[in-house]
Amino acid sequence: MTIGKKHLPAVAAVIAISLAALAGAQISTTNHDLGFKDTPMLPGLPFHVHDPDRPHPKVVTPSPLPGGPPSDAIVLFDGKDLSKWMAHHSSITRGGGSGDPEWKLENGYVEVVPGTGDLATREKFGDIQLHVEWAAPAEVRGNSQARGNSGVLLMGRYEIQVLDSYDNPTYADGQAGAIYGQWPPLVNPTRKPGEWQAYDILFEAPRFTDNKLVKPAYFTVFLNGVMIHNHQPSMGPMVYRQVAHYEPQPPEDSLVLQNHNSRDRFRNIWVRRLAGYDQPESK
Numbered sequence: 001m002t003i004g005k006k007h008l009p010a011v012a013a014v015i016a017i018s019l020a021a022l023a024g025a026q027i028s029t030t031n032h033d034l035g036f037k038d039t040p041m042l043p044g045l046p047f048h049v050h051d052p053d054r055p056h057p058k059v060v061t062p063s064p065l066p067g068g069p070p071s072d073a074i075v076l077f078d079g080k081d082l083s084k085w086m087a088h089h090s091s092i093t094r095g096g097g098s099g100d101p102e103w104k105l106e107n108g109y110v111e112v113v114p115g116t117g118d119l120a121t122r123e124k125f126g127d128i129q130l131h132v133e134w135a136a137p138a139e140v141r142g143n144s145q146a147r148g149n150s151g152v153l154l155m156g157r158y159e160i161q162v163l164d165s166y167d168n169p170t171y172a173d174g175q176a177g178a179i180y181g182q183w184p185p186l187v188n189p190t191r192k193p194g195e196w197q198a199y200d201i202l203f204e205a206p207r208f209t210d211n212k213l214v215k216p217a218y219f220t221v222f223l224n225g226v227m228i229h230n231h232q233p234s235m236g237p238m239v240y241r242q243v244a245h246y247e248p249q250p251p252e253d254s255l256v257l258q259n260h261n262s263r264d265r266f267r268n269i270w271v272r273r274l275a276g277y278d279q280p281e282s283k
């Protein structure tokens with residue numbers, strides 16, 4: 001088809017009107033900023049792919065400082081007071097007595113005082129994200145398990161070992177970062193004694209049905225930002241020179257810092273309770 005020059009303005013007008021109509025149609029039917037309802041269903045889920053009705057995750061404000069508590073964290077120790085903690089004079093699983101903590105609080109950290117028992121949180125937890133920083137004594141004393149030994153015991157039972165593991169030979173499943181007595185850390189990223197080290201731990205509590213274990217505890221752990229356990233199952237509560245095994249336990253229990261009579265220090269301790277995907281939106 002040939003279009004004479006005299007027809008061009010009319011053609012241009014028709015094209016312009018058509019484009020405007022198309023644009024209008026797009027505005028009314030193809031604005032998918034908030035999602036789609038004409039997409040397939042996700043397998044096993046009550047949502048379409050890109051479903052606009054899927055709950056939006058709640059907003060959490062991260063800390064301005066690396067390692068600091070985000071807005072939804074429960075701060076267990078901010079360097080100023082130990083009101084969230086109590087002393088425990090024997091293992092929780094054996095029902096030890098409790099009282100106020102007697103560890104030394106100074107300069108923004110708390111230091112183990114030998115012979116004063118463990119520290120246990122007053123609040124009890126199940127599945128959590130935990131951040132805790134620790135330092136082994138700067139002055140090296142003893143060797144192997146006697147050098148800077150402490151521990152972070154999830155639910156008072158499942159220990160991630162704290163030890164001065166900087167050039168300190170000991171058994172692999174007892175060095176810093178080990179799921180004590182079970183799994184050594186995948187690598188050893190510990191800093192020198194006296195320097196601050198950071199654990200970031202994801203812990204999934206074991207599940208029991210009718211007093212039978214149906215899901216073991218799982219650990220995912222970072223030491224100084226380096227992954228040392230990747231969703232690793234625990235064989236059971238920490239034991240020494242034995243094979244761990246599970247026994248029925250409460251769904252939540254205290255977080256415990258171990259007193260192994262080494263003057264380790266702790267600071268900046270916070271947890272977040274873990275929840276699954278697609279929680280209801282809260283306004």
Ligand code: MG
Nearest residue numbers: 149150151162
């Ligand atoms: Mg220990």
